Amino acid sequence: MKDLLTMIFHDANTQWVLLGTMLLGVASGVLGSIALLRKQSLIGDAVAHAALPGICIAFLFLGEKSLIVLLIGATITGLLAAYCIQFIVSNSIIKEDTAICLILSVFFGFGIVLLTKVSQSSAGNKSGLDDFIFGQAASIVGNDVKLMAGAAACLILITFLLYKELKVLTFDPEFAKGLGLPASFLNFLFLSLLVAAVVIGIQAVGVILMAAMLITPAIAARYWTNSLSKMILISGVFGALSGMIGTLISTLSVGLATGPFIVVTATFFFVISMLFAPERGLVMKRVKRIQFNKKIKEELVLQKNRKGGYHEL
Amino acid sequence: MHTVEVENLTVAYQKKPVLTNVNFTVPEGKLIGIIGPNGAGKSTLIKAILGLIPKACGEIKIYGKTYRAKDKIVGYVPQRGSVDWDFPTNALDVVLMGRYGHVGWFKRPGKRDTEIALESLRKVGMEEYANRQISQLSGGQQQRVFLARALAQDALVYFMDEPFVGVDAATERAIIVLLNELKEQGKTVLVVHHDLQTVREYFDHVILLNVNMIAAGPTEEAFTMENLHHTYGGKLAFLNKSQVMVEQK
Numbered sequence: 001m002k003d004l005l006t007m008i009f010h011d012a013n014t015q016w017v018l019l020g021t022m023l024l025g026v027a028s029g030v031l032g033s034i035a036l037l038r039k040q041s042l043i044g045d046a047v048a049h050a051a052l053p054g055i056c057i058a059f060l061f062l063g064e065k066s067l068i069v070l071l072i073g074a075t076i077t078g079l080l081a082a083y084c085i086q087f088i089v090s091n092s093i094i095k096e097d098t099a100i101c102l103i104l105s106v107f108f109g110f111g112i113v114l115l116t117k118v119s120q121s122s123a124g125n126k127s128g129l130d131d132f133i134f135g136q137a138a139s140i141v142g143n144d145v146k147l148m149a150g151a152a153a154c155l156i157l158i159t160f161l162l163y164k165e166l167k168v169l170t171f172d173p174e175f176a177k178g179l180g181l182p183a184s185f186l187n188f189l190f191l192s193l194l195v196a197a198v199v200i201g202i203q204a205v206g207v208i209l210m211a212a213m214l215i216t217p218a219i220a221a222r223y224w225t226n227s228l229s230k231m232i233l234i235s236g237v238f239g240a241l242s243g244m245i246g247t248l249i250s251t252l253s254v255g256l257a258t259g260p261f262i263v264v265t266a267t268f269f270f271v272i273s274m275l276f277a278p279e280r281g282l283v284m285k286r287v288k289r290i291q292f293n294k295k296i297k298e299e300l301v302l303q304k305n306r307k308g309g310y311h312e313l
Numbered sequence: 314m315h316t317v318e319v320e321n322l323t324v325a326y327q328k329k330p331v332l333t334n335v336n337f338t339v340p341e342g343k344l345i346g347i348i349g350p351n352g353a354g355k356s357t358l359i360k361a362i363l364g365l366i367p368k369a370c371g372e373i374k375i376y377g378k379t380y381r382a383k384d385k386i387v388g389y390v391p392q393r394g395s396v397d398w399d400f401p402t403n404a405l406d407v408v409l410m411g412r413y414g415h416v417g418w419f420k421r422p423g424k425r426d427t428e429i430a431l432e433s434l435r436k437v438g439m440e441e442y443a444n445r446q447i448s449q450l451s452g453g454q455q456q457r458v459f460l461a462r463a464l465a466q467d468a469l470v471y472f473m474d475e476p477f478v479g480v481d482a483a484t485e486r487a488i489i490v491l492l493n494e495l496k497e498q499g500k501t502v503l504v505v506h507h508d509l510q511t512v513r514e515y516f517d518h519v520i521l522l523n524v525n526m527i528a529a530g531p532t533e534e535a536f537t538m539e540n541l542h543h544t545y546g547g548k549l550a551f552l553n554k555s556q557v558m559v560e561q562k
Contacts, residue, residue, distance in 0.1 A: 037397075037400060037401070161419045162419070164413055164416070164420075164421065164422075165413070165418070167402075167410075168410045168413055170400070171396055171397070171400045171402065171407070171410070172391065172395070172396045172410070174360070174365055174389075174391045174395060175389060175391055175410065175462075177363075177364075177365045177382070178363050178365060178382060178387070178389040178391075179382060179410075179413055179414040180381070180382025180383045180385075180414060181413075222401065225401060226401050226402070226403065226446040227401055227402065227403070227406075228400075228401045228402055228406075230401075231401050
């Protein structure tokens with residue numbers, strides 16, 4: 001424990017990793033809650049998987065590992081995947097779930113092919129690109145965090161500024177269009193934000209588990225509130241806590257990957273919320289039902305007694 | 314003064330026409346019923362006028378001008394089933410959405426907007442439910458919230474897509490009273506409607522539609538047995554019933 005505290009307060013490296021994973025938690029928590037309500041969480045999954053070929057292509061072009069270039073590559077193929085899904089859905093009879101599956105596997109498969117090619121080359125052998133599959137939080141350094149912080153701040157600012165527009169577009173797209181909002185522009189903008197949130201997270205959590213960071217904090221937050229703004233806030237907090245706690249646990253146990261721990265922590269928040277949230281949680285629902293039944297029984301007994309008393313008179 | 318003018322409107326979904334050559338004009342300050350069987354293109358007509366779906370050809374004018382949503386003179390009540398009522402928000406918040414067009418980009422609705430939203434809720438008899446989570450409202454209450462949202466838009470022309478579907482008789486009456494109030498204020502209301510028995514009672518004008526436009530005009534002139542036959546085609550058993558009802562009037 002003492003080691004852990006020393007690490008947190010004195011080891012700059014651990015501090016950067018902690019800050020990085022918390023930022024990724026906030027960004028994916030905030031964007032994830034809107035994506036969840038727009039039923040676009042799985043598009044986030046496809047986008048995350050589609051980041052892999054972009055990372056590989058960027059590396060092949062550049063020949064060295066520069067995070068910002070790799071992430072730009074990830075952004076481009078991620079956006080392309082999101083666009084392909086929307087294109088398929090609006091121009092064919094293929095449904096969204098099928099389109100997502102199709103695009104996810106095609107892009108990820110292509111990414112794996114490229115990854116194999118990269119690791120066969122001499123430079124690529126030690127590139128560590130395969131870290132992007134499951135994430136490698138320990139590799140986060142100060143410059144990466146500055147990049148992540150900048151991107152996360154942009155995401156949160158845009159979400160805050162366009163909160164009202166995104167809200168009405170999510171709840172009632174037809175009405176939003178009727179108000180004169182540019183729906184297709186806002187849809188594209190939101191997809192771009194979602195892609196950015198994914199890209200912020202893949203270094204630490206990896207392309208496979210990134211979708212969990214979009215879905216889990218958001219669905220956990222939904223249990224605690226009936227207000228969109230609070231849901232976004234809680235989801236961001238759950239995301240940040242998951243990032244922090246996951247990182248701390250993996251720091252304690254040497255040799256265990258951070259990304260999966262972050263996801264497991266988020267899942268823990270979800271289970272707690274599902275069981276114990278006031279009103280919506282399973283336990284409270286059961287308790288309320290029992291109380292209600294008891295009250296009805298008592299009232300029936302009272303009525304009976306009253307009637308009984310009347311007859312005696 | 315014509316509030317809505319539609320000329321040669323044709324709408325197609327992937328080569329299949331769903332509305333062909335629709336022409337009508339709507340006078341100011343009237344209740345207009347849009348009548349026709351399922352798949353006749355009633356909702357499509359509304360959406361095409363509002364610019365929610367692209368039209369193949371034709372011209373649409375509202376108050377003499379090509380309509381643009383930013384003019385803020387049109388209010389819209391979509392079908393209740395078109396949204397997810399488990400969305401995390403309350404009734405007042407939904408009604409406030411009617412003010413978003415007036416509030417402008419990036420800004421939040423202010424105190425005045427909240428007052429208007431509460432007033433709109435009061436007009437539909439829902440002020441007690443302002444803070445109620447929308448999933449806990451009954452179907453009729455959800456419909457009233459949608460109406461209140463349109464009222465909060467403070468428009469000149471209202472388009473309502475099946476506001477009477479799935480509501481009880483009391484709510485239907487309340488909505489009709491409200492529509493008549495709007496009419497008295499000089500507003501024009503176009504309503505997609507299904508129940509032929511109440512058409513004569515509710516509407517000043519009708520538009521009879523079945524992909525083609527069958528008839529449009531004052532109810533007594535356009536809502537005739539012959540036009541209904543054209544609109545509903547071979548559905549005879551159903552029509553005979555309404556025949557009795559039309560002739561009784």
